[in-house]
Amino acid sequence: MVSVEEVTKIFPANRRSLFPSGKAGSVTAVDRVSLSVADNEIVALIGESGCGKTTLGKIMLGIIPASDGKVLFDGHRLEEFTSSGRKEYMDWRRRYQMVFQDPYSSLNPRLTVRQTLAEPFILHTGLDTASVRLKVDELIWAVGLDSGVDSCLPGELSGGQRQRVNIARALACQPRFIVCDEPLATLDASVKSQIVNLLVGIHRQYGVSYLFISHDLPAARYIADRVAVMYRGSLVETAPTELFFNRPRHPYSQILLANSHQRYRDGRLSDPSVPITHQPGSTGCKFAGQCPRAAAVCFSAQPLLIQTEPDSFLACHLPPG
């Protein structure tokens, strides 16, 4: 349904900045990534912070433009929607939504919950005030919020409540695809489970697809049909959830999983997040510097994402046997 082909995003270094950072050159946040999400599918995108997960999610929704590559919606290019008339654009935008990472800054602090949730209906439908009211009540109920919160401002809500308002807003006008960017990161255990149940329920009931961005691996395993692992802007592995959690193939995926399973007490983790400076323009696998299995070929040529099993893709020169 939604796919990106060979997209790259380069953020240029701002040379006219008031405080020049001293770092010359630009940052490649996403590097030739191809990924698709099918109808009625939940794909989890995992990886350490700063690896480009959010950027990829935003590119998939056309929120930020890709520097290179194609973004396709049912085979149609993104540009067809953005450059066509307002009606077509709005109709497209209605179906592709995002739940932003930060539940604090993604709500307008001066709008009440009711006003925030009424906005999508006013923008996308021609409903009259009374029907909008009913629809908003329905939404508030669907995400499990108290009916009393509708007159609250975001500042009066807890993190979990705000996150639910965010989700309700994305669900308002029957979307087909939602990018959920770390929707669980700031939540308590019980609220987290509530939100996951909510997302799964909506998926089952309405067939909404998700790109579920997270570094919470147990939650990703619970919710997703397929897992995509990202490392420093590149996809290194995609596989069906069960297969991935039973038998991760890429060395980075293996370390990521081992870390997540490991107990905190002994504190001897092989840490994949040590910043190794990958020279832009240098060839070779980005993970080679930390890979326990790296050989000469890993430092000289970047591995491509190739199909290893019917639904699995792997970018590694020396995949384990």
Added chain:
Amino acid sequence: MNKPAILTVENLTVGTGDAGSENLLDGVSAEIFPGEIVGLVGESGCGKSLLAQAVTGLLDSPPLFVKGGRVILEGDDWLALEEKEKNRRRGRVVSMIWQDFHNAFNPLFTVGSQMIGIISHIHPERRRMASWQCCRLLERLNLDRPQEKLRQFPHQLSGGTRQRLAIATAMLTEPRLLIADEPTTALDAGSRSAVTAAMTDFVRGQDRAIVFISHDLTMASDFCHRIMVMYSGKIVETAPAGQLQRTPLHPYSKGLVSSTITFESDRGQPLSVIPSDRTGRSSGQPGCKFAARCPQAADVCRRRKPPIVKIAQERSVACWLHADRELEGHGKC
């Protein structure tokens, strides 16, 4: 435990001055012994940070103030001490890692100058080696090129880096009691375990203790020795970490444990959750604060405050369900 407790909190009650408003901390009692890491867990807003602030005497007062109870820190009645005396003990006796690490450093000075300033203020004899100590600890906390980082200003550093700098500062003052309020929120898995490992070493074989405040029960149980579960301004259960995960007693702790998503969660089943209180009945009622959300609540729970039942040496629970399991000779209601 044979050694005397570093910190004893007795019946601590904190609230606002308004008549009729509920107390935010409601009769909290706890003891922290040398050599242990105690996890304080509970949902956001349950009063975890407030307890830390009350214990260090850094309560936002007014509007909040201590209404009753005692805090005994290393034998001193902390609440009766003069502010000057408290300041003399802060850093040496008790240090705090603040949850809000963004504002932990002055934006106008380099982080290094601030860290070294604090350490040498508390331990003047260490002035010359403070910088070296900072670098060594920061390396242990998984921070790359610490020397470079120390020369930078707070705004030049990432959230994760700042958080680790704040942790290092508090640890290097070498207090007897370190209170760490959600110290790993901005860290990824690798750095997080580096921090927990450093904390484990901090108390090992020393006359020190750590109170580790977190909303993540899994993480807290993995490296703390003892867990205190807090709900709505009260400590509802205290237990050794492993026991709490295996056999939680209080219905709220049970809810916390069973709602945690794990690698074993059944993908076909909805996750279990603690029912939310949609009636708003919990406020103002005389009994147990959890009663409105509790699946096992009985009539007595709504009418009377539950007793604190001591089940075993290191185990207590504040719940009517366990009222008949009192360990002999430890009656305390």
